[in-house]
Amino acid sequence: MTNALEIEGLTKTYGSGFEALKGIDLKVTQGDFFALLGPNGAGKSTTLGIVCSLVTKSAGKVSVFGYDIDTHLSAAKMHLGVVPQEFNFNQFEKVFDIVTIQAGYYGIPLKKAAVSAEKYLKKLGLWDKRNTPARMLSGGMKRRLMIARALVHEPKLLILDEPTAGVDIELRRSMWSFLEEMNRQGTTIILTTHYLEEAEALCRNIAIIDHGRIVRNTSKRELLQQLSLETFLLDTEVSLDKTPELEGFTCRLDDEGVLEVDVHKGQALNDVFMQLGQQGIKVISMRTKANRLEELFIRMVESNAPEGESITEGRA
Amino acid sequence: MNAQALFTAYSTIVLREIRRFTRIWPQTLLPPAVTMTLYFIIFGNLIGSRIGEMGGFDYMSFIVPGLIMMAVITNSYANVVSSFFSMKFQRSVEELLVSPVPNWVILAGYVTGGMARGLGIGVIVTVLSLAFTQLKIHNLPMVVVTVFLTSALFAVGGFINALLATKFDDVSIVPTFVLTPLTYLGGVFYSIDLLPDFWQGVSMANPILYMVNGFRFGILGVSDVNPFVSLGMILVFIFVLSFIALKLLARGKGIRH
Numbered sequence: 123m124t125n126a127l128e129i130e131g132l133t134k135t136y137g138s139g140f141e142a143l144k145g146i147d148l149k150v151t152q153g154d155f156f157a158l159l160g161p162n163g164a165g166k167s168t169t170l171g172i173v174c175s176l177v178t179k180s181a182g183k184v185s186v187f188g189y190d191i192d193t194h195l196s197a198a199k200m201h202l203g204v205v206p207q208e209f210n211f212n213q214f215e216k217v218f219d220i221v222t223i224q225a226g227y228y229g230i231p232l233k234k235a236a237v238s239a240e241k242y243l244k245k246l247g248l249w250d251k252r253n254t255p256a257r258m259l260s261g262g263m264k265r266r267l268m269i270a271r272a273l274v275h276e277p278k279l280l281i282l283d284e285p286t287a288g289v290d291i292e293l294r295r296s297m298w299s300f301l302e303e304m305n306r307q308g309t310t311i312i313l314t315t316h317y318l319e320e321a322e323a324l325c326r327n328i329a330i331i332d333h334g335r336i337v338r339n340t341s342k343r344e345l346l347q348q349l350s351l352e353t354f355l356l357d358t359e360v361s362l363d364k365t366p367e368l369e370g371f372t373c374r375l376d377d378e379g380v381l382e383v384d385v386h387k388g389q390a391l392n393d394v395f396m397q398l399g400q401q402g403i404k405v406i407s408m409r410t411k412a413n414r415l416e417e418l419f420i421r422m423v424e425s426n427a428p429e430g431e432s433i434t435e436g437r438a
Numbered sequence: 439m440n441a442q443a444l445f446t447a448y449s450t451i452v453l454r455e456i457r458r459f460t461r462i463w464p465q466t467l468l469p470p471a472v473t474m475t476l477y478f479i480i481f482g483n484l485i486g487s488r489i490g491e492m493g494g495f496d497y498m499s500f501i502v503p504g505l506i507m508m509a510v511i512t513n514s515y516a517n518v519v520s521s522f523f524s525m526k527f528q529r530s531v532e533e534l535l536v537s538p539v540p541n542w543v544i545l546a547g548y549v550t551g552g553m554a555r556g557l558g559i560g561v562i563v564t565v566l567s568l569a570f571t572q573l574k575i576h577n578l579p580m581v582v583v584t585v586f587l588t589s590a591l592f593a594v595g596g597f598i599n600a601l602l603a604t605k606f607d608d609v610s611i612v613p614t615f616v617l618t619p620l621t622y623l624g625g626v627f628y629s630i631d632l633l634p635d636f637w638q639g640v641s642m643a644n645p646i647l648y649m650v651n652g653f654r655f656g657i658l659g660v661s662d663v664n665p666f667v668s669l670g671m672i673l674v675f676i677f678v679l680s681f682i683a684l685k686l687l688a689r690g691k692g693i694r695h
Contacts, residue, residue: 136695175536176535176695178690196538199536200439210528212524212525226450227451
């Protein structure tokens, strides 16, 4: 089966001499929900920008559903929907016009475009705002408007660059369910995000890019299996005033009296509950502490960072 | 994209442009109407009555074709340069770049949008001029062809300016320091017969002189230059500027990183 996206030896050197991509190879299969992760300046947006024709590549090959962007650009673009990181619509145009105009650029006549626009504006909760100028929308609505615009021509591959940046938690969750539904219906989705929780919740395959190179490209499952330690938060029926002793486990109480337990790969959680039960401590709920993917991501990127540079200090 | 899809994309750009300049009509349609009315009153009526005939016509009749052409030129140019640069500035040009619309359709759409405004203003100014003078058309096809081609030429010019502009100042430099002087010195208000030989020669290097005179020939039947040379020059300029615009688009100048 043809891959939704294939990238071979992709390089990009900007006019300033900055080498943003140093030979990227990537394959995204049809129907995948794929995350491209990396710190700021790693090359994520440049990679997606080249796929979407917003950035000119220096070398390499890119094909979308088998259509090479050098020889069949128009056909490749027909399969693509793009939700960029920054708002890029005319702030003075009305919501409905923005979506139908985009359909027009794909050669979709107004009548058909209006039907498609209504479908997606309704799905994304923007139908009531269809006659509102885009500048009057909230940040979350603007993000949803860009998703509706990207979908109006029913693309087979949807690219989202930081789709939930600056969006509140409730809205983020509803956008996740919308994207999951789109993916279930067959749309291949590639997303970049800084919320690793988002990638962990949504994506099946993950590539990590850093300093213009892919440092990891694997399934989420395989990636998470590399975690050797996970921290669980246990809420107990009665607040604890001192940390219980658990043989084979490291544990501590946080400021709010929640018990944190470190569990190494291979250790059984049952042992924790058994030991707590023997001490008369009843656990009423449990959750993982940190985002597991986030821990892995930081480890990987830090091990890839040039000497003296830390991810926590950020990059120019 | 098949022919029908290409036409849909083209008409989407054109309609978007028309909607834009009609939505902001106090900025786009009203000012040229007011300015041209003032020209008619001050230069045509008040000063013109003391000047007497020019090229065998009263001064008001002589300047009307030039003023119509001036309005068409500046508005065709201004529409494209301001609209496309605003799209670049707001990044909404990316909507077009990610879509499968070919570059020549993008250019054609914007040029047609610019022509719609330029020619619309031309009609408004023509109607206003009827309050001051009678217009008898000497050669209608010449009038129509000249005004259409001139409008197209300056719309293409505006497109190139918008591609090359990196800040708002760049959008106003050409209209202020190139277009306006060339238009004023292009025989809008006088016949170049009035100039000494040397300045007549210099004036012949001004492309706008040919357009104004071609249009004036269509309306009045008089011209400082051969009207067919005018048409030929406009066509050559359109071809050259369109070629440059398409090259810049293909390179992604000012729109792709």
